[in-house]
Amino acid sequence: MNQIFEHTFGTGHCIQYQRLPSGTCYHADTPEPVVELLEQLRHSRRKIRLYYGDPATGQSWLDEHDVIGWIGRSTGTIKVPLLIEPGDIGGPALLDHCIVRVDSPRQVLYQHDDFRVGEVELVRGELKRLPWEICIDGCVHARFKVKTEARQYQDFIQGKRFSFI
Numbered sequence: 599m600n601q602i603f604e605h606t607f608g609t610g611h612c613i614q615y616q617r618l619p620s621g622t623c624y625h626a627d628t629p630e631p632v633v634e635l636l637e638q639l640r641h642s643r644r645k646i647r648l649y650y651g652d653p654a655t656g657q658s659w660l661d662e663h664d665v666i667g668w669i670g671r672s673t674g675t676i677k678v679p680l681l682i683e684p685g686d687i688g689g690p691a692l693l694d695h696c697i698v699r700v701d702s703p704r705q706v707l708y709q710h711d712d713f714r715v716g717e718v719e720l721v722r723g724e725l726k727r728l729p730w731e732i733c734i735d736g737c738v739h740a741r742f743k744v745k746t747e748a749r750q751y752q753d754f755i756q757g758k759r760f761s762f763i
Contacts, residue, residue: 664690
């Protein structure tokens with residue numbers, strides 16, 4: 599049975615958490631399948647990629663950084679899940695209630711029912727220095743010097759490629 603509690607920070611901001619029997623605390627709004635998966639991943643230390651987004655619509659926020667690593671846990675009275683990059687000993691706390699997809703290098707482990715990245719297109723732009731553009735839903739999202747890098751980024755942002763580098 600998960601214990602639900604509130605914590606008020608020094609800023610006056612209040613968050614409701616659920617504390618698992620393991621001691622890990624997740625945001626109260628984190629879906630149960632995400633909690634279960636993250637707990638499994640925390641124990642296995644398996645490398646993953648997170649997609650954050652709008653939990654109501656499933657729209658990805660298109661994050662590029664702090665999205666690949668393994669799941670660890672903070673210390674202290676509220677032990678929250680962390681994303682730890684290879685070679686590091688710590689990392690940022692997860693916005694676990696905003697996870698809309700989780701990938702391993704070879705498969706999708708969890709995906710929001712309405713997961714959406716948007717319409718991603720590679721187009722030739724007007725800038726001579728950065729001629730290749732990735733447009734998402736008609737808006738320029740990124741520019742590149744080399745077409746192959748733009749294609750790799752396009753695959754990364756769509757989830758067809760685990761990492762960009």
